[in-house]
Amino acid sequence: MSNVKSALGKPLAGWRTQLYAIIFEADTRAGRRFDQALIAIILSSVTVVMLDSVRDINVRYHQGLILAEWLFTFLFTVEYLARLLCVRYPFRYAVSFYGVIDLLALLPTYLALLVPEVGVLIDVRILRLLRVFRVFKLTAYVSEYQALGLALRASVRKIMVLLAAVLMIVLVMGTLMYVVEGPENGFTSIPTAVYWAITTMTTVGFGDITAKTDLGRLIASVMMLLGWGTLAVPTGIVTAEMSYARHAPATTRTCQECLAEGHMPDAHFCRHCGACLPDYAHERPQV
Missing domain, CATH: 1.10.287.70 (Helix Hairpins)
Structure with missing residues (x-):
């Protein structure tokens, strides 16, 4: 049991540190591009769900919509696994708000393979409504959402x-x-x-x-x-x-222990759990 705990709590190093900075932070060029690409994928996925609910479009482009849905599901699955790989405590992230949202973005497509379309049971199409939860993931990648969330939390x-x-x-x-x-x-x-x-x-x-x-x-x-x-x-x-x-410098600096965001650039310890923060990964703005 101790070996399992040590593995789950393994300190980040090497490629895991670089991957963590790209996925969970956005103060580097790679992090910003990752967030922008993910926002585009989320919006495209939600658009597919909305188009799939239109009868005429569904009849005409059903196969294309199904193919697009599986493509988005594959991309979200890769992203979810990458997040679990690069955090120190995968289970802690899995049960967090955004971890649950990530899982809800994946489950409907896979559940649709397991639940048969039988009249007695719930129509599998109802499961597709859960895909709209993907839009909540946008709040993790837009700084304005984060600022609003911090203000609401403080109030x-x-x-x-x-x-x-x-x-x-x-x-x-x-x-x-x-x-x-x-x-x-x-x-x-x-x-x-x-x-x-x-x-x-x-x-x-x-x-x-x-x-x-x-x-x-x-x-x-x-x-x-x-x-x-x-x-x-x-x-x-x-x-x-x-x-x-x-008035405080806005960053996406994230604690590797509790995944809390918004730490000051010169902070050495997490303001939530007190853990030691890694070096601030960022790029100087171009003049």
């Missing part, structure tokens, strides 16, 4: 506090509307009134239930105004985090 606690405050407001207001309007005006229960408060606060509108009394209309007006202010708060929080992130 989670503040947004959770805001949501807790909103929950208390809609609970109180919904209960108040239930008392003021009553079942005769459509507010048959407190949960129904709370649902009305949520939809009113988000400016969606309930539709079949509206305030009939003057006091009820006043409460509804307050809820609508609160909705405008509440929706503006998360936007400000995330914008502030993104503005703060712009």
